[in-house]
Amino acid sequence: MPEPRVLLHVDGPVASVSLNRPEKLNGVDIAMLRELVTTARRVREDRSVRAVVLRGEGDAFCAGLDFASVMSSPSTIVRSFVPNPLRGQNLFQHAAWVWRELPVPVVAVVHGHCYGAGLQLATAADFRFSTPDARWSVLEAKWGLVPDMSGTASLRELVGGDVARRLTMTGEVLDGTRAHALGLVSGVADDPDVPARELVEAIIARSPDSVAASKALLNRTRHASPRRAFAVERRLQLAMLLAKNTAIARAANVRKEKPAFGERRFGR
Structure with a gap:
């Protein structure tokens, strides 16, 4: 049986959700998209959960879409690209935006690569804490694409219009410190788990x-x-x-x- 692409561990009122393809730098494939949605649903149904911490296993938060895997099945891409008529989101969009729609706050803890799909997942969270040397990029520009996993909605509310255009059109790579200065990141720390946990503790006190x-x-x-x-x-x-x-x-x-x-x- 294959390893789960997304891990969920609930400790009291806090749910820890981890992307679990460390050998692929947590590159996103169709199975991970589906498991992100399923995991968010499990969190929503557990009314004892009051905050979520979202992270990546291994050396990166998420290096983006795993093109080799996703492109291996064109028919699956087509099916996954069709939006659900009720929510107006396809699978790619829903896998990220479902975290913004949860009735509890989501805190992303980022290290290593945070590219493309990874950045869109992180920006769909309510808060983001990053290591100073993490690498952030709207990397779709490198492949001649546009951000399409809810990034249009999340990016525009975090940074100014000119910054959003620059990042989307160039695919510029930022370190965590620069991403914080531009407003993509809520805070920077050598161990971003520390400020993330401090924020979660303050939230669950309410x-x-x-x-x-x-x-x-x-x-x-x-x-x-x-x-x-x-x-x-x-x-x-x-x-x-x-x-x-x-x-x-x-x-x-x-x-x-x-x-x-x-x-x-x-x-x-």
């Missing part, structure tokens, strides 16, 4: 419903008019005012105690 609603609020209002954004705010705030975990947070704050939250109830 109500899981409030965190999920905050992510939903920012996702849903990203391109909304002020009127539409205010309507979404009102609906989500009403849901939080009525939430059991909000009452737990309020009572704990009054008593100056650490809240003992229940499972996440908000978000599918």
